[in-house]
Amino acid sequence: MDSMEVDDDIYLNKSLTMEGLITQVDVQRRKQPCRHVTVCLGLLCVVLLAGNIGQIIYYGILTHPSSANSIQASYNTLTQERDHLQNDNDTLTTERDQLQSNCDSLTAEKEHLEAKVRNLTKEKDQFQQSFSSLSAERDEFKASFSNLKNVRDRLQANYDALKQESSQLNTSCNDMQRNLEGLQTEHNNLTASKDQLQTKCSNLQRQKDELQDRFSALTSNRDQLQSNYSFLKRDKDQLQRSYNTLSTSKDHLQISYSSLWKDKEQLQSRYNALWRVKEWLQTNYSSLAAERERLQNKTDKLTVKVRGKPCQTGWRKFDISCYFISTIKRNWTVSRKDCIARGADLVIIDSRDEQVFVNGLLGVSQNAWIGLTDSLQEGTWTWVDGTPLTMDFWQPRQPNNFSGNQDCGEIVQKPSVGEWNDDGCFAEQLWICEK
Ligand SMILES: [Ca+2]
Ligand SMILES: [Ca+2]
Ligand SMILES: [Ca+2]
Structure with missing residues (x-):
């Protein structure tokens, strides 16, 4: 172990x-x-x-x-x-x-x-x-204490000197106080005298101001009167000139009045004559209106009758007109002659519905002569019956009178409506008749 x-x-x-x-x-x-x-x-x-x-x-x-x-x-x-x-x-x-x-x-x-x-x-x-x-810090305080001690000694010496001076000044102050009291008494006496003189001076000044005001008012009145006199004199001269001018004007007006009276007499005569003419025209207008009403009724009946009437073979019906489109091509003049020979004329388009119908007679992109021309006056387009255009369907930038030789109008087939163009009348193409 x-x-x-x-x-x-x-x-x-x-x-x-x-x-x-x-x-x-x-x-x-x-x-x-x-x-x-x-x-x-x-x-x-x-x-x-x-x-x-x-x-x-x-x-x-x-x-x-x-x-x-x-x-x-x-x-x-x-x-x-x-x-x-x-x-x-x-x-x-x-x-x-x-x-x-x-x-x-x-x-x-x-x-x-x-x-x-x-x-x-x-x-x-x-x-x-x-x-x-x-x-x-203790060393610093020691140094500060020494300095403060020296300062205190100097201040004590100054204090003693000032105390002595204060005693002297106090004595002088008492003397001056006594002198001041004497001077104050004299000052009070002089102030009383000054107030009396001041009162007298104020009274004199007030009297002087009143006189000055009265003098100023009189001067102002005089100047006002002088000014009024000048104004009145100037107004009198101006009125004299106005009177002369008015006299001259009155003479002129008298002459003008006589002339105007004569004119008025003449105008009255013309007015009476025109009144009679107006009465006559009114009577004629009433009878013409009745005639127009009667003719309108007749036209309506005829229109209904014509609408119901079929076109001959080879012609197409639209509204009250029949239309024929050629199968061969000719120039504008020959085309129109053909229409006239058929008892018609080149087509006149005066409604959008008719434009749509005519456009529908053509095949795709086909063109054909219509009854439009500016051969009488360049740039003024009219129909073959002499009526002006009520509407138009020109292509963009047409008619342009290209080469200065385009005076006949044609229709160019386009979807739905179709468009117009100006072309040379010598060109051979299809044409459309209307009767
Ligand atoms: Ca027509
Ligand atoms: Ca032309
Ligand atoms: Ca053209």
Whole structure:
């Protein structure tokens, strides 16, 4: 059986000095062997000892049976020794645990003391800095105190001198106060005299102002009268001129009046004649209106009758007209002659519906002569019956009188409505008649 050895030595040296609150702490410690290794070695020894005892008992019984009793005695002895050693081992183990516990508590105390040492070191440094700054301030205060003492001495000297001057000035002030009172009395007397003179002066000034006002008013009246006189004189001259002008005008007006009277007589005569004409025209208008009404009724009846009348073979009906489209091509003049020979003329388009119908007589993109020309006066387009255009369907930028030689109108087939163009009358193409 082995024993565990615990060897902790702690040396704590502490010395404190009050110069600058300096603290020194010295801690030394020697490490113990590993506790676990020690316990293992002790158990190993116990096992070896038990093995030896067993081996001795075995050889003693087998090889020397006669000495069994002595061996038994030895065995008992050894058993007692083992128990004794076991007790020692338990005791040592208890002591070792006790020492271990003491060691842990001492270690904790050591760390606590080290922390305290660090805090005290910091406080010492702070106190050292404060001491230095306070020493510097003390020196500054000493210097300031000396300066203030010198200033106080100088101020005390000045105060004494000023006190002396104050006494002298006080004496002078009393003298001047007396002089001032005398002067105040004289001033009051002079003020009374001045007020009297001031009153007299004010009265004189007021009288002077009144006289001045009266003088100014008189002067103003005089100037006003002078101005009025000038105005009146000028008005009189102007009235004289106006009178002369009016006299001349009156003579002229008299002449004009005579002339106008004559004109009025003439106009009255013409008015009477025109009145009679108007009465006659009114009568004629009434009779013509009745005639027009009668003719309109007749025309309507004829229109209805004509609409119901069919066209001859080869002609197409639209509204009250019949239309013929050629199958050969000729120039505009020959085309018109053909229409006239058929009891018709080139087509005259005077409504959008008629334009749509005529456009429908043509094939896609075909063109044909219509009864339109500006051969009588360039740029003035009329129909073959002499009537002007009531509407038109010219292509964009047409009529353009291209090459100065386009005086006849043609229709060009386009979807829905169709368009017009001016072309040379000599060109040969289809034509459309209307009757
Ligand atoms: Ca027509
Ligand atoms: Ca033309
Ligand atoms: Ca053209």
